[in-house]
Amino acid sequence: MRGLATRALVFGALGLVALPVLFLLYQSASLLTGEAVAVLWASSTWWATLRTVVYGLVVGVLCLGLALPLAWVTHCTDLPGRRFFQVVLNLPLAVPSYVSAYVVVAALGHGGWVHFLLEPLGVESMPDVRGGVGATLALLWSYPFALLVVQAALARLDPRLWEAAQSLGASPWQAFRRVVLPTLTPALGAGFLLVALYAISDFGAVSLLRFKTLSFVIYQRHDSILETYQDEAVFLSLLLVVIAGLFVAGLELMRGRVTASLSSQAAHRPWPVVPLGRWRAPATAFCVAVALVGVGLPIAVVAWWLGRGLYLGHDVGIPWRATSISAALAVVAAVVALGAAVAPALLGRFGRESDAAAVRVAALMGYALPGIAVGLALVSMVTANAYALYQTVTLLVAAYVIRFLPLALHTLSESLLAQNRRVYDAARSLGLGPTRAVTRVVLPMSRPALWAGLLAVLIAVIKELPVTLLLAPIQVGLPGMQPVQFETLATKIWSLTVDEFLSQVAPVVLILLALATAGLLLRPDTTKLRR
Amino acid sequence: MNGLRWTPFALLALTLALTACDGPKEKPTTPTATPNADAGAAPDNAVAEKPAAQPLTVYCGRNEELVAPVLAAFTKETGIQVTTKYGNTQQLATQLLKEGDRSTADVFIAQDASTLGYLDGKGVFAPVAAETLAKVDASFYAASKNWLGATGRARVLVYDSSKLKPEDLPADVDGLTDPKWKGKVGWAPENASFKSFVAAMIQQRGPEATQQWLEKMLANEPRAYPKNTPAVRAVHKGEIEVALVNHYYLFRVSDEMGGTKAANHYFRNGKAESMVNLTGAGVLKTSKNGPTAQKLVAFLVGETAQKHFAEVVHEFPVLASVKAEGLPEHSSLNAPKLDVAMLDNLEETEKLLRAAKVLE
Structure with missing residues (x-):
């Protein structure tokens, strides 16, 4: 070795x-x-940089917000159909951003499916879904990157920790927040990073929805046949690499502050041990909703295109x-x-x-x-x-x-x-x-x-x-x-x-x-x- | 058993297999192939000695769905195989410049005249054969005679015919800066066709007036789309009322949706917004199959291809004998008199679009 x-x-x-x-x-x-280096000082570059960073942070946080509860309820609780959800909830990963961007427009755009439902209620026009909002929604399909990591971390966690906390009088929420969550921190960090970096480097959604992140600008520059603009793409690419590097470094620093993982190396008993009780219905509904939007919606949109095409011959x-x-x-x-x-x-x-x-x-x-x-x-x-x-x-x-x-x-x-x-x-x-x-x-x-x-x-x-x-x-x-x-x-x-x-x-x-x-x-x- | 020990060998074998996949990069040249400088002029004796035509490599900056049937018809008629690299016109042009003398491309088919003009300025094209040029009106090829238009695309204002009548529409694009159009206009500013339109406007009005128009437009909050087709689809769905695009996207959207309430309005005012852009093709100077490549370019302005472009793609044919169904007469468009090759002021156009903050 x-x-x-x-x-x-x-x-x-x-x-x-x-x-x-x-x-x-x-x-x-x-x-x-050359003159291309001036692009680094251009205000449009700084705006694109800011959009890129915010995009990465927001998509990362939102996806983590989806991944953590999903991982918890499908791994540690008595959710009905846990095994099914453990598999199905990872499937949105199959949807590329240049497809999910279309799904977002088809669902939320003007004349889209949601608009169709709201029209009888007097909603005449839908807000423009292009730009940052649409691009963020389109990238939510990347949450399984985080889910996979958190699932794996939970599997390494000994449920006896949870049980010990409960037996010492902690409420379920306290046990989760003070015992489970700290052990998950490295996994949450890694999951956040994977999603954020995916967002920063995304090309499909930002191009189709015209969200002017660095990727978008780089592609526009590359698209130009003028040499100066192509040279600018070199500097912008480097800037993008630096930003992504900073994300990695920031996270590596945070990781250093986390206390050693509490996961046990010894044999432990299997999850699940947490009864959902009255949370059973909402938790199930949440999983079903995510699966329907994540997997069902893209298939429905594409099937709609196919059906219309076949109908029109x-x-x-x-x-x-x-x-x-x-x-x-x-x-x-x-x-x-x-x-x-x-x-x-x-x-x-x-x-x-x-x-x-x-x-x-x-x-x-x-x-x-x-x-x-x-x-x-x-x-x-x-x-x-x-x-x-x-x-x-x-x-x-x-x-x-x-x-x-x-x-x-x-x-x-x-x-x-x-x-x-x-x-x-x-x-x-x-x-x-x-x-x-x-x-x-x-x-x-x-x-x-x-x-x-x-x-x-x-x-x-x-x-x-x-x-x-x-x-x-x-x-x-x-x-x-x-x-x-x-x-x-x-x-x-x-x-x-x-x-x-x-x-x-x-x-x-x-x-x-x-x-x-x-x-x-x-x-x-x-x-x-x-x- | 001992898996790891074999890893390097497996990798080596894979690499070899991959290299085999690529095959020989250089196409064998026929000894009789004429040098390209006189490719157009002297194909006759070359053809007589040549056993079989070499396969052609085409770089095509137009959509595969639209062009592939034409290239297939060419192969069927002549027996000449065509391999095509499809992509975005500007990117392929950049690639051609990067490849330089080493390019294996024989013909470049482009989506707009300004890119062809730009490449021509860099000296990448061989002259188009005189008998091919003779088939079309002189306004459809470059003054340098190095590339040739294949079809015309008119700038239009696509409008929602359920909300607007033709008489509600402005007489020119300056009318769109009126507050009553606020938030109702769509455009696709990154698109090459939009840039060509702005380039034409710069030619007619000069840079200052063009920048003023762009800034007034921006103040009117137009909705920007990544491409022309989504802009037309937005009119179809009622998201916007009008869109500044090329004429043929309407037919594309109508085909896809099974009919549409969007309709084309031709400005017919002799200004930049009435311009007819050209798609076109040229033979690369570096092509080792000059005479064969010339045949393909000639085929593009022949009856078969022109009919396809007119009837299926709904573009304006450049061959006078072919009529486009459902389109107005080309001569009725009152298009501005622009030297198409003069549209190569791309650099100025891009700078202006950025100065006006239309582009990043």
């Missing part, structure tokens, strides 16, 4: 993640004397090509990203505390790299220095790996937390060498964690838009096969919705949702302790 080779692997993988940032730095250094086909290209790319990228993440994740869990901290920060830093920044950096990098890689599947997969290695690392690390740290030491003390201890004991025990990491990247790649748009090859094919035009489910959804080909886009969205949902359903329950 502490060998030089392991370290080399770890730093190689993390170096790869840092590559786009390094190139952005290099690029901006060479542009410092539109030509609606199944996008076989996009589906197979998306699936193949996702599998390859997920396997490579996971392969690269295994060594750092193991080091993080079984290595020294300092290694663990470095790996954790690196994993989170990677999240701070918005897709649009990764895509822009790689395009400039290869057109300038490695043209043979330009518009190749290899580069696209490399970009996915760079972008989602941190996700693989993060998911692996979270899942490995369920493993006893001492397993590795025990294997060593029983006479296994370091490599064999890993391959014969640690890895087999980590199989659920590996699956979870693989599927997390798989879903992320299928949903990823900006990287795919920026780095798309012209055509793809296998040796001995006629190459076909490149497209993925994500790029197809994007190009079809630009001109509102809604009936044609419906089957594409449904397939994307089905693939991502399958990934989520296959995901093993890594919260179960194995020892």
